[in-house]
Amino acid sequence: MRYLIIIAVFLIFGACQQQNKVELIDLHIHLKGDLTIEEAIKKSENEGLKYGIAANCGLGFPIQTDEQIAEYVKYMRQYPQFYVGMQAEGREWLHMFSPEAINLFDYVFTDAMTFTDAKGRRNRIWIEEETWIDDEQEFMDYLVATTVKIISTEPIDIYVNPTFLPAQMEGRYNEFWTTERMMKVIEAAKSKDIAIEINNRFEIPSEKFIKLAKAEGVLFTIGTNNVDKNFPRPLYAEKMIKACKLGNKNFWKPEMKVKN
Numbered sequence: 001m002r003y004l005i006i007i008a009v010f011l012i013f014g015a016c017q018q019q020n021k022v023e024l025i026d027l028h029i030h031l032k033g034d035l036t037i038e039e040a041i042k043k044s045e046n047e048g049l050k051y052g053i054a055a056n057c058g059l060g061f062p063i064q065t066d067e068q069i070a071e072y073v074k075y076m077r078q079y080p081q082f083y084v085g086m087q088a089e090g091r092e093w094l095h096m097f098s099p100e101a102i103n104l105f106d107y108v109f110t111d112a113m114t115f116t117d118a119k120g121r122r123n124r125i126w127i128e129e130e131t132w133i134d135d136e137q138e139f140m141d142y143l144v145a146t147t148v149k150i151i152s153t154e155p156i157d158i159y160v161n162p163t164f165l166p167a168q169m170e171g172r173y174n175e176f177w178t179t180e181r182m183m184k185v186i187e188a189a190k191s192k193d194i195a196i197e198i199n200n201r202f203e204i205p206s207e208k209f210i211k212l213a214k215a216e217g218v219l220f221t222i223g224t225n226n227v228d229k230n231f232p233r234p235l236y237a238e239k240m241i242k243a244c245k246l247g248n249k250n251f252w253k254p255e256m257k258v259k260n
């Protein structure tokens with residue numbers, strides 16, 4: 001009898017563990033470099049991960065018209081194992097595509113890495129030479145305000161590359177991302193029901209940010225933002241899932257708009 005109870009306890013414990021296991025979906029995969037569609041199929045199968053493959057849409061990017069969106073989505077629908085995502089680039093995208101075209105995608109995301117500052121300079125903050133920092137604290141306040149504005153006004157599902165800092169400042173993340181600044185972004189996401197990406201490549205946002213966002217009920221997604229096929233499993237996301245005790249209920253998932 002005692003053995004039966006022990007076995008039952010183990011079975012129940014096992015079932016709970018299974019239930020809590022987060023379904024890993026990497027929604028920020030690009031067909032870039034040597035990551036072809038065939039390689040993506042192989043890699044996602046080998047690693048047991050679901051992918052969302054995103055197209056870069058915006059000024060100076062591969063997709064700049066509604067027709068190109070329709071073509072791309074049609075092509076991608078041959079591969080129903082993948083979600084099809086739109087990475088909306090810059091701030092110009094709002095005026096470049098119709099809602100009907102945008103709606104062909106399963107989900108839409110953007111980041112706050114491209115913006116025009118108060119002096120009219122276009123910043124692309126992942127490129128050191130295109131980032132204008134006169135005063136670091138002012139830059140930070142502007143970045144936070146811009147992020148809040150993007151989240152509050154743009155029709156997106158996910159805010160990606162969240163809390164990214166330019167190279168000149170990235171080594172001092174905790175100094176710049178104060179709790180107050182984090183909360184501004186988190187509150188904005190909460191009020192618009194926008195998910196926040198846990199980014200594997202840049203290992204952002206921080207554990208502290210994720211815990212604060214989780215406490216507010218904000219949902220997350222997992223994303224790598226690869227440049228070729230040489231990227232590991234979502235290690236940072238796995239680490240944060242553990243550290244912040246995230247379960248499936250803490251993650252947002254798109255709906256696939258595949259027509260049968």
Ligand SMILES: [Zn+2]
Pocket residue numbers: 028030087225
């Ligand atoms: Zn990307």
